[in-house]
Structure formats: structure tokens, C-alpha cells
Amino acid sequence: MSNEVLSGERTLQSLTFGYDGLRRYGVEVVQDRVVGINPDTRQVTTDSGNRFDFDACVVSPGVGFKWGAIEGYDEQIANESIPHAWFAGPQTQLLRNQIESMPEGGHVIIVAPPNPFKCPPGPYERASQIAMYCQHHKPRAKITILDAKDAFSKQGLYIEGWTKLYGYGTDNSMIQWISAAQGGAVEELDPDTRTLVGLVEDFQGDVVNIIPPQKAGAIAFAADLVDGDWCPVDKRTFESSRHKDIYVLGDASSASKMPKSAYAANSQAKVAAAAIIARFQDKEPGDPTFVNTCYSVVGEDFGISVAAVYNLDSDTNTIEPIPGSGGVSPANASPEIRKREVSYAHSWFANVINDMME
Numbered sequence: 001m002s003n004e005v006l007s008g009e010r011t012l013q014s015l016t017f018g019y020d021g022l023r024r025y026g027v028e029v030v031q032d033r034v035v036g037i038n039p040d041t042r043q044v045t046t047d048s049g050n051r052f053d054f055d056a057c058v059v060s061p062g063v064g065f066k067w068g069a070i071e072g073y074d075e076q077i078a079n080e081s082i083p084h085a086w087f088a089g090p091q092t093q094l095l096r097n098q099i100e101s102m103p104e105g106g107h108v109i110i111v112a113p114p115n116p117f118k119c120p121p122g123p124y125e126r127a128s129q130i131a132m133y134c135q136h137h138k139p140r141a142k143i144t145i146l147d148a149k150d151a152f153s154k155q156g157l158y159i160e161g162w163t164k165l166y167g168y169g170t171d172n173s174m175i176q177w178i179s180a181a182q183g184g185a186v187e188e189l190d191p192d193t194r195t196l197v198g199l200v201e202d203f204q205g206d207v208v209n210i211i212p213p214q215k216a217g218a219i220a221f222a223a224d225l226v227d228g229d230w231c232p233v234d235k236r237t238f239e240s241s242r243h244k245d246i247y248v249l250g251d252a253s254s255a256s257k258m259p260k261s262a263y264a265a266n267s268q269a270k271v272a273a274a275a276i277i278a279r280f281q282d283k284e285p286g287d288p289t290f291v292n293t294c295y296s297v298v299g300e301d302f303g304i305s306v307a308a309v310y311n312l313d314s315d316t317n318t319i320e321p322i323p324g325s326g327g328v329s330p331a332n333a334s335p336e337i338r339k340r341e342v343s344y345a346h347s348w349f350a351n352v353i354n355d356m357m358e
């Protein structure tokens, strides 16, 4: 929902939650940075020197960025002037402020990352939310998505929405999508002029938002939980394939064919919790079922979604969508259905927060 901060539809405060709900269930919450997870001594070490013994350790550190993939773009520039805004927080607000103070007729550039990355429909929802704001406040603004890919999640539905709402496909389109094949892949940034150097041509923006290529969060590398960029797991339990008694879930895990989404992470957490309880009771873990839904608000009263229920193919250790269990919302749906999907999006958010935090 942090993309809605960019259109002014909501505040960061509305996305900020505490841990009191967990404490009410007797969970001890420690806010500290984990610097080591030792699979042999079964101990977690934190930045402030605390040590915690574990029988089972669940690790969900999210994604990290491949800094250096785009020459000239680094963490300091992201914090100060060219935000990635891919962790909701100060950079989201910075990006919102930049869009608000951009001149009428200004140019916003969003650089979308290669697969796999957190929230596959996110960059395209972001473009839509910025367009939604500009339609009212800066109607001559242009938003260009420079993409490292040739296709993206819910593409047909996005294009339908952009065509209806923002003139996509015409010379006056507010949104332009440049695929990798069309020269959208970016190699370098000049932060002073906000110019992106592509393979075919350069692009200059008034506001630039770069979402860098991704990998598992740093602690996954420090704790030797990765194979390549992501953490391999036994998908029946989400126990690490590299170290026993450590469970990795969410964006950091390699959970093909589930996307890297909050709903997927929530669903995997339940499977891991059930597997840990079974283990403590000397029982075999059950056959897991997973679920994911991802809503995107493309414009006012215009929502779209993709949903699936999954089970495990044990032979291939792959999480497969159950045929007929979901799919994308219908193309050319009635205005009533599109409007309803916006309210579904917001009620999904309320429900998942309630499930996790309250």
C-alpha cells in the first residue's frame, strides 16, 4: 500500500504498526540487528551483543539490493536525492515530496528491476499511482518506466487500465513503458543531471526513482543461508536446505512459483509454524497449501488482481498453482467490478495487518 502514499491517497502513518498485538500473545519482541546465526551452537547474536539460544530459528530478512548494478547509483544517493522507495519509509516520503514539487509538465522516470524481485506488479502500480496524482495536479506530466524486462505481472490488465485512464498508446499518453527490447535496460546514472544511460539512448527526468536489482537480505549471506542470490528451502517446511533448524521465508527464500509478496510471506510463515510445531511434537509435517492474492490500484475506482492457491509438487520441490484456483481478474470488466477490486484491495490490507499484528 505504500504506493498510495505517492498519489496522496494515504499517509505513511496509516502504514505504521507496533508490536503490541504480538506481545499480547506472549511474544517477546526485541528490536535489535541480528549479526550472526550459528547453526552449530544454535545461537543468534545481535549488534548490541545479545545472544539467544534457539531450537528453531525463523529468518525473514526480506530483500537486499545489488548496489553497483547501475553505475553511479549507491545507497547515499538513494537516501538523499534519487530514492528507491522500495522499503516504505523516509524514501517513500522523499519521492512523494519530489513529485509534489515537480513542475507541471515534468518527467518522472521509474527504473524497474529484472526478475526476481519484491512485489512483481509494484513498479507498474507505482507508475499508475503517480499518474493518478498528476491527472489532477500536473496533467501535462509524463511518467516513463524503463524496464530491464520484456513483460511484467498483470501486464494485460495494466495496459487496459492505462489505456482507459491515462491515454496509453496515444501520443498524449501520460505513461510510457519501454521494455528491455526497446532499450529500457539502464546501465548508468548521472545523479547530478538525473540522466540515465541506456543501451540505445539516454533519458533525463525531473524525478527519478530507481528500483535496483535484488537478492536476499544481508543476514542471509552472513549466515550462509544462500545459494546464489536467494535462500533454498524445503518447501514442505521452509527449513533451510543449507542448515537444519533454521527456517527462511518471505522474499529472501527461493519459493518458486510463489511471487515475492507479503501475502506469500504470510502464507509461508503459517506453513513453517505448523512444521515447527509438528517437529516439536515428533510428528511428520503435513502437506502444505499456500495462498497469494495481489491487488493493484491502477486509478480511481480501478482495481485489478491476481490470485492463486498452491500446493507442493514434492517430486520437484516446486510450489505449483492449483489449476482453476485463481488467475487474474477479468479483462474489460464492468466499472462496478473494477471499483469493487479497490475496496477488496483495502480490505485485504486491513485483514492481513490484523492477521499479523493485532
Ligand SMILES: Cc1cc2nc3c(=O)[nH]c(=O)nc-3n(C[C@H](O)[C@H](O)[C@H](O)COP(=O)(O)OP(=O)(O)OC[C@H]3O[C@@H](n4cnc5c(N)ncnc54)[C@H](O)[C@@H]3O)c2cc1C
Pocket: 001, 002, 003, 032, 033, 034, 035, 060, 061, 062, 063, 085, 086, 087, 088, 118, 119, 122, 217, 218, 219, 249, 250, 251, 252, 260, 261, 262, 263, 264, 265, 293, 294, 295
Ligand atoms: C511498493 C510495494 C508495494 C507492495 N505491495 C504489496 C501488496 O499489495 N501485496 C503484497 O502481498 N505484497 C506487496 N509488497 C511486497 C511485500 O512488501 C513484501 O513481499 C513483504 O514485505 C515481504 O516480507 P518479508 O518478511 O520477506 O520481508 P520484509 O517485509 O522486508 O521484512 C524484513 C524485516 O527484517 C528486518 N531485518 C532484515 N535484516 C535484519 C537483521 N539482520 N536483524 C534484524 N532485522 C532484520 C527488516 O528491517 C524488516 O523489518 C509490496 C512491496 C512494495 C515495495
